[in-house]
Amino acid sequence: MNYQFDFSFLWDPDNAYWRDILHGTWLTVQLTVLAIVLGFALGAACAIGSTSRIPSLRRAIAVYVEIIRNTPLLVQVFWLFFGLASLGFKFSAFSAAVLALTINIAAYTSEIIRSGIESVRKGQIEAAESLGLSRMQLLFDVVLPPAIERVLPSLAGQFVLMMLATSIMAQISTEELMAAASRIQSETFRGFEIYIVVAVVYLALAMALRLSFAFLAWAAFPRRRRLGTPV
Amino acid sequence: MTLHAIAPASTAEPAQATPMVRFNDVHKSFGIVEVLKGISFAVGRGEVVCLIGRSGSGKSTALRCINGLERITTGSIDVCGHAVTPDGKADLHAVRKRVGIVFQSYNLFPHLTVEQNITLAPRRVKKTAPTEARALAADVLAKVGLSDKIASYPEQLSGGQQQRVAIARALAMQPEVMLFDEVTSALDPELTGEVLKVMEDLARGGMTMVLVTHEMAFASRVADKIIFMHKGRVHETGPRDLLSRPETPELRQFVGTGL
Ligand SMILES: Nc1ncnc2c1ncn2[C@@H]1O[C@H](COP(=O)(O)OP(=O)(O)O)[C@@H](O)[C@H]1O
Ligand SMILES: [Mg+2]
Numbered sequence: 374m375n376y377q378f379d380f381s382f383l384w385d386p387d388n389a390y391w392r393d394i395l396h397g398t399w400l401t402v403q404l405t406v407l408a409i410v411l412g413f414a415l416g417a418a419c420a421i422g423s424t425s426r427i428p429s430l431r432r433a434i435a436v437y438v439e440i441i442r443n444t445p446l447l448v449q450v451f452w453l454f455f456g457l458a459s460l461g462f463k464f465s466a467f468s469a470a471v472l473a474l475t476i477n478i479a480a481y482t483s484e485i486i487r488s489g490i491e492s493v494r495k496g497q498i499e500a501a502e503s504l505g506l507s508r509m510q511l512l513f514d515v516v517l518p519p520a521i522e523r524v525l526p527s528l529a530g531q532f533v534l535m536m537l538a539t540s541i542m543a544q545i546s547t548e549e550l551m552a553a554a555s556r557i558q559s560e561t562f563r564g565f566e567i568y569i570v571v572a573v574v575y576l577a578l579a580m581a582l583r584l585s586f587a588f589l590a591w592a593a594f595p596r597r598r599r600l601g602t603p604v
Numbered sequence: 605m606t607l608h609a610i611a612p613a614s615t616a617e618p619a620q621a622t623p624m625v626r627f628n629d630v631h632k633s634f635g636i637v638e639v640l641k642g643i644s645f646a647v648g649r650g651e652v653v654c655l656i657g658r659s660g661s662g663k664s665t666a667l668r669c670i671n672g673l674e675r676i677t678t679g680s681i682d683v684c685g686h687a688v689t690p691d692g693k694a695d696l697h698a699v700r701k702r703v704g705i706v707f708q709s710y711n712l713f714p715h716l717t718v719e720q721n722i723t724l725a726p727r728r729v730k731k732t733a734p735t736e737a738r739a740l741a742a743d744v745l746a747k748v749g750l751s752d753k754i755a756s757y758p759e760q761l762s763g764g765q766q767q768r769v770a771i772a773r774a775l776a777m778q779p780e781v782m783l784f785d786e787v788t789s790a791l792d793p794e795l796t797g798e799v800l801k802v803m804e805d806l807a808r809g810g811m812t813m814v815l816v817t818h819e820m821a822f823a824s825r826v827a828d829k830i831i832f833m834h835k836g837r838v839h840e841t842g843p844r845d846l847l848s849r850p851e852t853p854e855l856r857q858f859v860g861t862g863l
Contacts, residue, residue: 507728
């Protein structure tokens, strides 16, 4: 074993592969941010809906959540990208990826936020009702803030997992980080090096994501700031 | 504060004639278990009424029916000129704006400061302007002697302080009636005094109050009327010295053992 590490292909003058890495990373970041924002909104809406008084809405949400959490993400993507395409609904690879990730992460987000909502003590809800708050005011002022504060670490963990899972979008030829890496490897045969580079980039992205959430918690939840409760 | 025009202060009528709260043969069942078996009593303006009785006799349930936290099964309750009925809804919002309640377990909102706990309902429900709401918070906090805790979070306060904040939070809605459900029962004995004192001040200030309590000394000192509940019924009623001369064997036994 005397393998010669050689990372020089990255800045090969004819074919600056670092640009491809950068471009792939940027696409991964876009996929991640879009899916987190949209998935959080959809997931929070589902969590709220699953506490509604309308049984059919609760059931529909439960079915959606269970289907998504018990099937592979890859199947969900393929179904959206190839399956729906054969029915005439055509998406670009990027749109299909964002849609699949959103639908996927929203199901997990819904369950996590629901557990947060259920952890809010009944007495606080009764106090808010007794003060005359409407159902919506109760939800947004009394229930959701402590619920989300409590589950933020779980949410952050789930979002990091999702960011890592964006790598499978290479399968529908979204030009994200993993797809870029595969192409570079097939052109340079430097698989050992390129996947080290890619792993380091994913690691850095995951760290950045966790840091962002820590900052978000600090900014959004003044109680943590004041009392120094760790996130 | 808009005083509800059901009992003009100028009329010389006795308080009893225009009650703030009146139970009219109220029944309440949880499933097949009947917990309130036909309750009737009235609370006049400015009166302090204490509900006493054994655990499980239906005191909390009766109190919680007043502001609709529990829905009554039959009968009705008149609250500040509004009717609480078995079908629920109708006047519930109007009732809740006029009735404050304090619970055994404080139930402060943990993610909000003391000030935010107090200003939330006035701002949201009455659309009070923020500056005005803050002035209100300062005012009610002074009443409960906690002006220095305005910026604290609930978890930074003792149980007695949290309970006084809960009282202040209810007072900020400028209620016409205050309900208290065993508000000192969760407190260490050395902290009950500060809460009872706040309640006594309120009573002396003319607040209409209905309270469930195990503090017999407090009831005997402050109550205008004591209602002894037993097995879902009003078993014996009397003025504040009721406990020193109980008539029914059940109350006599309760006084003998329950103190
Ligand atoms: N939400 C509920 N569901 C079923 N039973 C209840 C509920 N709340 C109270 N009860 C029952 O009603 C009875 C009266 O309770 P409660 O009003 O809390 O009594 P008290 O306050 O006098 O101790 C008890 O037997 C209690 O178990
Ligand atoms: Mg009780």
